Amino acid sequence: MINPLNLFKPYFDLTLGSKKSHITRVLERPGLWMTPQQLENLVEDLRTVVRTLNIGELDYGIVQGSKQALDNAVITLIYDGPTGKPFAFNALTIMNCTVRGHAQQVVHLGLVAVDPSARAKGLSWILYGLTTFLLFIKNRFKPVWISNVTQVPAIIGMVSESFGNVYPNPLQNTRRSYDHLVLAREITTRYRYVFGVGEDAEFDEEAFVLKNAYTGGSDNLKKTFEQAPKHRNPIYNDFTKAALDYDRGDDILQLGQMDVKTYYHYMVHTIPKGSFLVLIYKVLFSCIEFSLVPVIQWFSTSKQMGSLRPRK
Structure with a gap:
């Protein structure tokens, strides 16, 4: 089952899946359009997933119910089809930054939580790629900056291999650009609350490492190197172990971009074959929403469309 986007909605609310297996719901900026009761239910679903991790409470961001967050x-939430119980989610955050004097949105990859009993079910393409893919389409295929803060080697490797222009990237040994540095400075200055890093954490601009990062509400996510999931390529494991002090509680900050090359890799190598046609259907509706509909509306002189001025 697929419920296509409402073509006249400013923020998408997308549902994919079947009650026979699992249902995925993707919500853009729910705090701006959901009712208080809907938001309360949404936050409770997120907390339900967190409780399955047995790590205690998380006192930051959307799990806390912050209106700003x-x-x-x-948010991408995955529910068990037969029971309707949530068992996994990914929460991205859109951060407004400035690069070279121009406004630039950066999508922080954010918090991912999966019920331990539901792991290894092939959901990584949904949790790590689907939402950024949809945002890339909504941005009319212009590159979208992404950020990632983690101490997990498997995630360092996933981001390095899934996105373009990633720094740091231990496999390709990429160069730190001016844009990487400017964005990193702004994110670590203005948006620490997004990833639960306290004000006392120090950012190392050379290594792109946040030292003593687990003091701002994300305390219960701190891991030892042995506990952190490893990547199949040992280069990421060795890089993370050498770069971070796990006893102190460090994180690596990665910055990269979702671009056309990344989009191609995602479509061809990441999406399961059984889901490919569904996503093609979704892409078609997205293209209609963000390309065709504004053109049709532009030719209408009888109705006011706000900043979309009609042809006279």
Whole structure:
């Protein structure tokens, strides 16, 4: 089952899946359009997933129910079809930054939580790629900056291999550009609350490492190197172990971009064959929403469309 986007809605609310297996719901900036009761139910679903991790409470961001976090979040929730119980989510955050004097949105990959009993079910393409893919389409295929803060080697490797222009990237040994540095400075200055890093954490601009990062509400996510999931390529494991002090609680900050090359890799190598046609259907509706509909509306002189001025 697929419910296509409402073509006249400013923020998407997408549902994919079947009650026979699992249902995925993707919500853009729910704090700006959901009712208080809907937001309360949404936050409770997120907390339900967190409780399955047995790590205690998380005292930051959308799990805390912060209105600011919900206003800027893009949430992917996966429910068990037969029972309707949530068992996994990914919460991205849209951060407004400035690069070279121009406004630039950066999508923080955010918090991912999966019920331990539901792991290894092939959901990584949904949790790590689907939402950024949809945002890339909505941005009319212009590159979208992404950020990632983690101490997990498997995630370092996933981001390095899934996105373009990633720094740091231990496999390709990429160069730190001016844009990487400017964005990193702004993110670590203005948006620490997004990833639960306290004000006392120090950012190392050379290594792109946040030292003593687990003091701002994400304390219970701190891991030892042995506990952190490893990547199949040992280069990422060795890089993370050498770069971070796990006893102190460090994180690596990665910055990269979702671009056309990344989009191609995602479509060809990441999406399961059984889901490919569904996503093609979704892409078609997205193209209609963000390309064809504004053109049709532009030719209408009888109705006011706000900043979309009609042809006279």
